[in-house]
Amino acid sequence: MDNTNTRGSERDEYDHDDQAGTRESVQHRLEQIIQENRFTIAVVFPFIGAVTLVASAEGWLTGPLAYNPLFILFGTAVMRSPLLVGLLPRIGWWALGCLGVLTIYTYAIEMIGVRTDWPYGAFEYTIQLGPMLFGEVPIALPLFFIPLVLNAYLLTLLVLGDWRERLFVRVPVAIAAVVAVDVVLDPAAVAIGFWAFESGGFYGVPLSNYFGWIISGTVAILLVDLAFDREALLERVDDCVFILDDLVSFVLLWGAINLLYGNWIAAGVAGLFCLGLFSTDRYDWEMVRTAIPSTNMR
Template sequence: MDNPNTDATDHEQRNVSERRGAVQRRLEEIIRENRFTIAVVFPVIGAVTLVASAEGWLPEPLAYNPLLILFGTMVMRSPLIVGLLPRIGWWALGCLGVLTAYTYAIEMIGVRTDWPYGAFEYTIQLGPMLFGEVPIALPLFFIPLVLNAYLLTLLVFGDWSERLLVRVPVAIVAVVAIDVVLDPAAVAIGFWAFDSGGFYGVPLSNYGGWVISGTVAVALVDLAFDRKALLERVRECEFVLDDLVSFVLLWGSINVLYGNWLAAAVAGLFCLGLFSTDRYDREMVLTALPWSNQEASTVENS
């Protein structure tokens, strides 16, 4: 005889799975309908408001407003988060939890001891601060950068990325390269400041620190996911790297505005990497424009 309790459990699990699937499809629909706004409009507005804040052109309530910074960051991160949700099980969640704890720990050590990044301090509050020293939202700022570097490595290197000694070192280099773009721009607009710096206000020791933190972070990300399943998801989800597009637009443009030409050139290399994935071209841009979705809806309803 069939066990009624087993049947009830199976039925409940199917219902949960169906609900999760429906939520996932709706989230993906929202991202697709707003790709241009998320990946282009938000970083452009972000660059304008951050530069205006740094130059004293915005009134006090708006200048470096932490709620606006956090909201904008969450919106720009949304394609990456939604894209990866189907591949985040309990194991991946645990590894990312360890990475979150490590992110807080290494930053706290950096602020208190000047190691491994060099002597620096936050010059504005990026939202609530943990122990008054590091932003509580720090994982939201850091972990997606590592994920973007890792996913871009998988896509660009294709079959070569199956080799551990290829994908991990390359992803680490990509993480450090992301910081080469980020830190000079962040220093220029006053997010944080180093006591000394030779590369647009950033000491070379900072990048040595990023090699350390990037190595641990990439190792945990590599451990977190079933690589083949992850790569399959990345290949089928056309918007999963849109967060990297936002990053390049936001921080690359700030570097250009402040004359950080080498940092801007590295941002350009990320553009080439994105173009090489064959998912960012003229047709994609036209498809992502807001009015293209309206036209498609009109055709479907007619």
């Protein structure tokens, strides 16, 4: 009996070690793929995205190529991959639960916004960004929204330095960063016809939209702050050189569109995010040079 229990325990331990080894192997392979394709993911994809979206908005692309939802979803998923792969080792059951609550909240607040015009103001999606939930909001909405919050939060932690340990500094600054993300996103999205507001204001976006983002951003940041062990998260950020590449893609894509449509203030805020990224000492011209595949081959 004792020998049987011992053998059973040994098998369980072996299975656990085998599963852990498999996870580590998959994680290592994913990181290797991201590392080898950083320039393509962080620069080439947003450049192609900006060109095709502007071409769709201006009528230069027609038929299935214009605003193709599969292209949009695939491009978004690829640009999000550095962040998702980077955070994966720190997403345990607790973090998964908090992010699950945030996912439900993301759908709920967007559905309320579409149906009641609160809290963002009256707006509607003018194209289908992939399959639509109840025909009203994109099913892929969490893929669009939650990484923006995570990017803003991670950049806040890095920029604040020792100040990040103070809750009443960390959270308000992170919320402000989330709203700043929308200052870049919404004017460009309106310009290329992703969605439209009944009343204009800031490059076609009413001020009520930004008050709405303060509300949704506050809930999102509090859940993200609750989800992760900050010390362990920062250790992972330090170890993972590409974890903020999704924010680079965001700045290049939406900053470029704002520039093309003359949304100068929104483009300037995108420039501030560039300064924030450079201030972390994770990005410089040497890194850009070595990230280009043709340079690595020499």
